[in-house]
């Protein structure tokens with residue numbers, strides 16, 4: 001693996017070779033899941049880095065996401081829709097769209113960048129070569145645990161984001177818009193379905209896969225020195241964000257039939 | 259025995275190796291010299307198949323390393339120790355964990371045994387009591403020594419040293435040289451060392467080869483190289499800026 005790989009260089013040849021390498025890496029990562037249990041300590045360590053360390057960030061972004069969606073919904077409802085639907089509308093928006101997507105974008109910035117920078121600097125300082133020279137497969141040791149942790153942790157922190165965002169919406173609705181707590185909650189319960197909640201988590205799982213894979217992929221194909229690491233980090237974040245939004249659209253059309 | 263045949267490698271338009279032929283006997287200690295950027299590290303990386311050539315082969319004990327199946331390549335690499343040019347220590351692990359990495363992850367030794375070997379190798383390179391430190395907390399020279407300890411931790415039968423003494427003070431450098439000579443003789447290993455430090459080359463080499471413009475331009479014993487008339491080699495070993503070699 002000695003050439004660098006721009007995924008968003010849209011010339012057909014580089015795009016195709018980039019996609020080829022990406023699928024190869026994904027395939028090898030999936031195969032490495034046979035070492036999942038023997039590498040559990042590595043997975044848990046990554047779960048901590050990806051998930052637990054993101055909790056505060058997610059709490060802050062979620063409470064504001066919920067708050068602003070309550071405020072904006074109330075603004076759009078004005079004179080047309082009774083305010084008792086506020087809880088339902090906000091709840092649905094948060095569960096199926098806002099919490100999964102915004103969490104993914106925030107995590108792409110924090111975790112995707114971190115993974116790309118870490119693996120990228122290991123690559124340019126020959127630590128990856130050193131690992132291979134010691135017969136340790138970097139896909140098993142570095143990529144699989146990050147990929148697994150991404151898939152496991154994104155739905156969990158998205159569920160947390162769901163909860164906090166709805167709490168934030170409730171807070172704004174009650175204290176600034178003047179809706180009764182009970183009215184808000186009744187509206188929420190009326191429209192709430194478990195399938196919405198789980199559909200949001202399914203999306204989050206896919207986003208976790210995208211973010212961790214993009215981080216690893218761009219990290220792995222870093223070349224040059226510190227500058228190369230910086231470029232890979234940027235590419236990891238940008239490509240995750242774009243792919244999250246595209247995947248979101250595709251999954252929305254599959255999961256939510258109109 | 260290691261046999262390199264007609265090895266060619268380019269990166270894009272840059273031709274680095276243009277046909278390397280080299281035979282190294284079991285137990286021999288070969289030093290590769292040559293200008294910075296002439297492809298010494300690239301040559302070393304081919305020997306453990308970290309890079310794949312455009313053409314040619316590297317045959318170790320009758321097996322072409324580029325044709326080995328994945329598991330066989332893994333087994334082959336367990337027999338090889340590598341000291342990378344800039345140490346390549348894992349910066350997320352302590353010094354002791356670095357030395358024990360292959361023992362633990364690849365040879366699946368017990369933690370107690372890994373710890374004991376790590377301590378033993380650290381003592382050998384004169385670095386007792388730093389096992390708990392992170393690589394970022396030790397000096398460049400210490401990193402090289404740790405990297406040496408890591409390369410020999412598995413008691414490999416082939417060791418590749420990429421510039422083991424570059425950037426060290428003369429005393430530390432000499433200590434590393436002594437260690438390399440010691441390891442090579444004691445364990446009967448086959449070794450290839452890359453360097454442009456001639457003091458080091460004379461000390462550890464049974465045979466010195468020089469790489470120039472992608473080819474081997476000289477191959478002989480340290481005594482022979484001292485008396486050579488080859489202008490390229492002479493310029494390099496005497497360290498002169500005038501002569502057939504130009505610095506780009």
Ligand SMILES: Nc1ncnc2c1ncn2[C@@H]1O[C@H](COP(=O)(O)OP(=O)(O)O)[C@@H](O)[C@H]1O
Nearest residue numbers: 002269274292293294295296297298299300301
């Ligand atoms: N992975 C790589 N991709 C592209 N070029 C490389 C790569 N590795 C080495 N090179 C180039 O090959 C040449 C030889 O490098 P190297 O073997 O590291 O030199 P040295 O003899 O100093 O060890 C250099 O010009 C270097 O830039």
Ligand SMILES: [Mg+2]
Nearest residue numbers: 298299343420
């Ligand atoms: Mg080199």
